[in-house]
Amino acid sequence: DSGVTQTPKHLITATGQRVTLRCSPRSGDLSVYWYQQSLDQGLQFLIQYYNGEERAKGNILERFSAQQFPDLHSELNLSSLELGDSALYFCASSVDQGYTIYFGEGSWLTVV
Amino acid sequence: GQQVMQIPQYQHVQEGEDFTTYCNSSTTLSNIQWYKQRPGGHPVFLIQLVKSGEVKKQKRLTFQFGEAKKNSSLHITATQTTDVGTYFCAGQPNTGNQFYFGTGTSLTVIP
Numbered sequence: 001d002s003g004v005t006q007t008p009k010h011l012i013t014a015t016g017q018r019v020t021l022r023c024s025p026r027s028g029d030l031s032v033y034w035y036q037q038s039l040d041q042g043l044q045f046l047i048q049y050y051n052g053e054e055r056a057k058g059n060i061l062e063r064f065s066a067q068q069f070p071d072l073h074s075e076l077n078l079s080s081l082e083l084g085d086s087a088l089y090f091c092a093s094s095v096d097q098g099y100t101i102y103f104g105e106g107s108w109l110t111v112v
Numbered sequence: 113g114q115q116v117m118q119i120p121q122y123q124h125v126q127e128g129e130d131f132t133t134y135c136n137s138s139t140t141l142s143n144i145q146w147y148k149q150r151p152g153g154h155p156v157f158l159i160q161l162v163k164s165g166e167v168k169k170q171k172r173l174t175f176q177f178g179e180a181k182k183n184s185s186l187h188i189t190a191t192q193t194t195d196v197g198t199y200f201c202a203g204q205p206n207t208g209n210q211f212y213f214g215t216g217t218s219l220t221v222i223p
Binding site for chain 2: 002035042043044045048056057058090092097098100101102103104105106
């Protein structure tokens with residue numbers, strides 16, 4: 001158990017819909033990262049927050065957005081979903097940049 | 113743009129054989145991390161390398177960071193079935209904050 005909690009574990013939704021994935025980082029970790037893992041794209045970095053502020057942005061689509069709240073939990077919002085958005089979405093956390101990154105167990109999203 | 117390439121993509125070995133995966137960056141890295149992801153699991157941090165030419169060992173695993181800090185390798189001696197999984201490197205460039213993950217090497221160990 002990494003200490004990073006993600007909900008829901010599995011989600012099936014239709015194209016065009018919107019979903020929210022939730023992440024609680026390890027106690028004491030200020031940085032939260034979101035990754036997308038699909039079979040053909042590998043592990044793709046989406047976005048990073050540190051203590052509520054966006055710190056780095058990766059290959060995140062405009063249809064996706066994220067935020068980190070004052071209690072340090074984070075949400076990833078995916079809208080206008082397409083079939084290609086089906087993937088495993090990981091949240092990870094670390095104390096700060098350059099420190100060990102701990103991954104949650106992921107949220108499986110299936111868009112039908 | 114920043115790219116981290118990893119080879120090979122797949123590797124099948126007989127149990128007891130050695131295994132090596134290589135990671136190459138298009139730009140100089142400030143540090144590199146290695147992760148292992150078991151089938152159906154999530155990536156688990158293995159190690160971080162920071163210094164040029166650094167070599168670190170964890171039991172049968174040997175990690176190296178190149179002198180130019182643009183490449184790295186993970187070598188497993190005498191593989192076991194418990195080594196099965198995908199090994200990812202993740203490099204952090206000198207400029208910027210994010211880590212760039214390599215494409216991963218999927219290791220299959222045949223008993």
